[in-house]
Amino acid sequence: MASPHTTQTSVPRCALVTGASTGLGAAFATALARRHYDVILVARHQARLEALATTLQQQHGITATVLVADLTDHEALRRVERHIRQDEALTLLVNNAGFGTIGPFATRDLDQEEAEIRLNVVALVRLTHAALPGMIARDHGAILNVSSISALLPGPYHATYGATKAYINSFTEALHEELRGTGVRVQTLCPGFTHTEFQQRAGVNTSHIPRFAWMTAEAVAEIALDALPRGRVVCVPGRLNRLVAFLLGVVPRTVVRRITGRLASRVLE
Numbered sequence: 344m345a346s347p348h349t350t351q352t353s354v355p356r357c358a359l360v361t362g363a364s365t366g367l368g369a370a371f372a373t374a375l376a377r378r379h380y381d382v383i384l385v386a387r388h389q390a391r392l393e394a395l396a397t398t399l400q401q402q403h404g405i406t407a408t409v410l411v412a413d414l415t416d417h418e419a420l421r422r423v424e425r426h427i428r429q430d431e432a433l434t435l436l437v438n439n440a441g442f443g444t445i446g447p448f449a450t451r452d453l454d455q456e457e458a459e460i461r462l463n464v465v466a467l468v469r470l471t472h473a474a475l476p477g478m479i480a481r482d483h484g485a486i487l488n489v490s491s492i493s494a495l496l497p498g499p500y501h502a503t504y505g506a507t508k509a510y511i512n513s514f515t516e517a518l519h520e521e522l523r524g525t526g527v528r529v530q531t532l533c534p535g536f537t538h539t540e541f542q543q544r545a546g547v548n549t550s551h552i553p554r555f556a557w558m559t560a561e562a563v564a565e566i567a568l569d570a571l572p573r574g575r576v577v578c579v580p581g582r583l584n585r586l587v588a589f590l591l592g593v594v595p596r597t598v599v600r601r602i603t604g605r606l607a608s609r610v611l612e
């Protein structure tokens with residue numbers, strides 16, 4: 344079985360990245376173009392996607408295709424699914440699009456909570472389902488699901504977000520076992536604080552978060568892509584995040600809940 348990153352002259356390599364207009368998705372698309380993947384860029388903001396596509400084509404000589412889609416929209420999601428099913432060159436799917444909501448659940452806008460589940464979970468599940476049969480038939484491919492370190496703990500004041508990410512980890516680890524013996528790999532990526540538009544969109548007050556806790560989107564994307572051919576199913580990028588993940592595994596859940604509730608209440612605006 345060829346690794347998703349090995350250079351193959353006979354098999355063209357193509358990656359579809361959701362949420363590619365900015366942040367981690369744009370960093371993934373750039374890192375993949377540097378590795379000579381053709382890329383399909385999916386998000387809502389057409390101008391941003393087209394600007395990135397032009398830059399990647401000029402700088403790396405690859406083909407970059409833009410698919411404008413709101414993945415919380417039923418019809419738009421079906422359109423991306425069809426594109427994936429028909430693309431026989433698709434080697435890598437990066438399910439990256441996602442957003443977070445913050446605040447006491449009881450007072451949150453319920454439609455926004457539902458949209459969060461539709462984007463972070465439903466779109467990821469449907470796109471994975473669209474990609475897998477072709478990858479399994481070709482005995483080659485990978486799916487990289489962007490989760491969060493929030494998946495590893497109950498998240499007071501971001502209850503829906505943490506639960507969507509816990510779903511991604513459980514789902515991806517289960518698929519990993521189902522796909523044993525095939526040439527298809529899956530990874531759930533669990534970043535911590537990463538410099539993107541995520542916190543601003545979620546309305547998180549980042550002034551209490553120490554500088555050393557942050558990573559760049561570029562570093563996170565590189566670590567995830569390097570881990571993929573090594574078959575690491577749960578990828579926690581960065582030493583500090585790995586330490587946190589380790590502690591979350593040994594400290595009693597009741598203590599973790601209390602501490603995260605206190606810390607999370609400090610970043611509410």
Ligand SMILES: NC(=O)c1ccc[n+]([C@@H]2O[C@H](COP(=O)([O-])OP(=O)(O)OC[C@H]3O[C@@H](n4cnc5c(N)ncnc54)[C@H](OP(=O)(O)O)[C@@H]3O)[C@@H](O)[C@H]2O)c1
Pocket residue numbers: 361362363364365366367368385386387388391412413414415439440441442443462489490491492533534535536537538539540541542544
């Ligand atoms: N940044 C962090 O600290 C952090 C930590 C852990 C995990 N993550 C995860 O990393 C992933 C990427 O987030 P980010 O940090 O790069 O945030 P970001 O800078 O806000 O980017 C989010 C991306 O998702 C796209 N998107 C949002 N809603 C969409 C929709 N309805 N349909 C299609 N695309 C949509 C956005 O593009 P458009 O607005 O153009 O649609 C954008 O490209 C998310 O899954 C997030 O949960 C982030």
